[in-house]
Amino acid sequence: MDLFGNLALGFNVVFQFVDFTIPLIGVKIPIPMNIVFCLIGALVGTLVGVLPGIGTIATVAMLLPITFGLPPVGALIMLAGIYYGAQYGGSTTSILVNIPGEAGSVVTTLDGHQMAKQGRAGPALAIAAIGSFFAGCVATVLIALLGAPLTKFALQFGPAEYFSLMTLGLVFAVVLAKGSVLKAIAMIVFGLLLSMVGSDLETGASRMAFNVPELADGLGFATVAMGVFGFAEIIRNLDTGAEKGRELVQDKVTGLMPTKADLMSSAPAILRGTVLGSILGILPGGGAVIASFAAYTLEKKISSNPSQFGKGAISGVAAPESANNAAAQTSFIPLLTLGIPPNAVMALMVGAMTIHGIVPGPQVMQKQPELVWGMIASMWVGNLMLLIINLPLVGIWVQLLRVPYHLLYPCIVIFCAIGIYSVNNAPTDVIIAGAFGLVGYWLIKHDFEPAPLLLGMVLGPLMEENLRRAMLISRGDATVFVTRPLSAVLLAMAAGLLILTLLPMLKKKREEVFVESEN
């Protein structure tokens, strides 16, 4: 069967031995290079997941320049490892310290930390890791299964369909964003506007660059991401004082093994979390964060005694942890098959691929199967590694939490600065990132969510290109978007979703206005 052939190819790539010259000594030894990259990714991901105050997006942005010198497969394997590794690591801090190390494990704090307080930190950690592992395995198979058919489907897409699909993606990003819908749309448009800076795609005319030579190529989105997610996050943490409330309960971690009753009650939760997470991961605009929230809500709704939730229910740990890991992995599906990043981390993966001269899209799977399948196979290997990294070694990661934030953040600032600088060896990029750090700080203060901004920024040029192409092919006939059936369906879905979201909001706001005017 095709699937097994593809997976075999993938595992071949992962277990390939490459001669590696040890620096300074000069001895060549064969090592499985891609496994090493996978391990590094998983380790860095866990580290990032454990440490509060530095997120996945900033880390991937920081490591982008480092992947310059690596082979493309290795680079992508490593970056993917960071994303799903962070989902594992995030649960550790959530459970033990009540501080989510990663946005995707915010809900895990609710029940996980309660369990830890009751002296059941071990089972909570174990269930989180087992759930994540199970979800990771399922998601890997899902990617392998869906990859090829979706790619065939995607090859029938013309510019009009691509434009409509991206519109749908942006609408999903709006619908799934938390907080005000208007503000989420505004952030996407902000991102689209930022993506306009630089040179025009067709004529090469300089757009909104003010004759600044460094802007002629446009704003690099790794630079913007680092500013908005890296620097802004640091500044924000300095405000609130990220150090308070770090009481470890690690001395209570005794037996790791969950009891049979624990396993019995969490198995269905893991299953449900995996399914929900896989679906939300594939949807554009989704991702690990939303998946974990949705899974927790679902568990609470269908539970026979919802009052247990928030007081240490094990399914309240199992479901969101499985969901975030499943979503982190299935969000690769739209990227690998359609070339469209469904969330901000995937947007950075596009950047990583572009650095290596790979244009994401359906062609990648056909022209460079070893790249795609190698990455998919590496995810399974990575999940296995993470299980080992996280469970027996949990004590080491907890020790890391003792590093106080006031020593940690200057290190992050320097790493970020060096990372941005080394992309182009341009000091201006560092200044731009700093400016976007302040912009990001301002956005946080005004309750704007920065993730849709990055998505808009990445999709902007793609959307414009396809829009212009579609209009050119149809000789200026804008109805092409609704007369082509596939495109029409996609647009109709987008419009329907947007209306469904906006209607209740308008009603609520109107009521608020009336209440106000009555007073």
Next chain:
Amino acid sequence: MSEGVGGVSGKTPVSGIGPIKNPYGGLAVALLAIFPQLVFLVFALVSPVSFGYFTATFSGLAQFIIEPNIIRIYTLPMLVVAAVTAFVPIRGPQDYFGGVALIALALWAFYSSSDLPGMRGFQFGPGTAPRLFGGLMLVLGFAITVTGMLTKGAALERYHLRGPFFVTLSILTFAAVIRPLGLVITAFACFMIAALGSPAQRWTQTLIVGIAITAFCSFLFPYVLGLPFQMKPRFMLQ
């Protein structure tokens, strides 16, 4: 960008007596309206001593301040918004000032794409998409502003100065000295400057970590990762 201005309005949920309801809010938006001119003024003052990035001169400055397009498209409309801000009741300051900044952004997009050709027949010009998105942004900014005016919402959050100042200073220092002074000195200096941003430092400890991280960076980036970094200051190389 407008982040500094938002900071000014940070302490102003003041509803004064008399017709002028938000004197400080109006003032802040007025500052935002002349922000490009202010930035240009600062650049012009700095340029004689700057590192050669900014070549603005005083004659250029005079031209820029009275540039008809920028005044017509950006400054005047923003001054109108500022005047409105001073007189309207604001129920949700967080939304209101957020929306105003988006309006400013949209107008700025209109200005900066005003020199680009638009549609040619059925073909898009370079200016079409920026204006399209700018228009969308204007509508959204307006909607958010009105929301902030009509519905009760969150107050402005407090802006802190110490953290943002020193982190930004550290980043700017990095950009300024990485070329002339090389990686080792830059990394250490930036670490210490960034560390000033937190009141919790114990300086011997910080110094040790700073030295360690400098050593780590000087090993990791050039040697392990093979990135082309200049280690020593330029004057030591000659």
